[in-house]
Amino acid sequence: MHIAGQLNWINELPAPARDAIRNRFVYRDLEPGETIKESGQPAEGMYQVQSGYIKLLADRPDGEQSLLLIYIRGNSFGESTLIARRPHHHTTIAASPARIGFLKQNDFDELYRTYPSIPEALCRKFATALSSMIAYREKQNETTVAQRVALVLRNLAEMSETPQIGGRRAIDIPITIGELSSFLGLTRQTVQKEISLLKRRNLISKSQGAWTVLDMALLRTLAPAEDVPDLLT
Incomplete structure (x- = not known):
């Protein structure tokens, strides 16, 4: 993803x-x-x-x-x-x-x-x-909704130009729930539900419109790396 x-x-x-x-x-x-x-x-x-x-x-x-x-x-x-x-x-x-x-x-x-x-x-x-x-x-058919959301958040964090401090990494790429939903082909309600679950697990947080991954190691466990090339047109 x-x-x-x-x-x-x-x-x-x-x-x-x-x-x-x-x-x-x-x-x-x-x-x-x-x-x-x-x-x-x-x-x-x-x-x-x-x-x-x-x-x-x-x-x-x-x-x-x-x-x-x-x-x-x-x-x-x-x-x-x-x-x-x-x-x-x-x-x-x-x-x-x-x-x-x-x-x-x-x-x-x-x-x-x-x-x-x-x-x-x-x-x-x-x-x-x-x-x-x-x-x-193919990946869409092989992963759960939770994994798909986690994979995108992992990708956003790893592509951000912010340093990882301990297990935390801020996402400096501006993105909304609506944009995540449209990218994944899911409803806003579905993505919001998964985001809420990740927040309750203290995996991510949001402040002033910006996301932060609180535990990159755990997120990588939930969203294993994909052995596919980058998607660019």
Whole structure:
């Protein structure tokens, strides 16, 4: 149940290709809630998170939005729209104060043709995403609701940029019960019930809208590590 992952394909490139991309980035600072791109908009370039957190949202038939993923530092998005020459399928917004790097389509196309390591790295990223989506579906059928909620909380804690102090680790990724519910495909009431049980076991707490895992070792016992790749699109 990976809602966030550490995949950074740009950083894995040979230095000449990596530096060529970074030299052409245009940087933009974002406030929480600020929209980066909307579903249906034409693709203009690709993005990489430099700091903060970005949420990927899907439009639902009822007019609401579901949380699909959270991008963390180093994650990139928007490449598939450039390659496929299609509009964006999803909306991305800043979940916290954030900074992103933006690579225009013309620059992306030129670098994609110039450095063979770029299409190779993107091919690995897309293959990883496909494998992860299949594994995610399989995992849903093999785990209880309690395990699914615990797995997401563990993932959020481990992807946060906060140090673990003793057994405690604060989750600095902003997320609500409603967003957890939409990501897991569960009702808000179901997720709230599981959260309440974890609170009563002194496993998690919430203060001023931020979650803290009080016992990471116990949470890892309840939510064993998944042997699946990170889910990133």
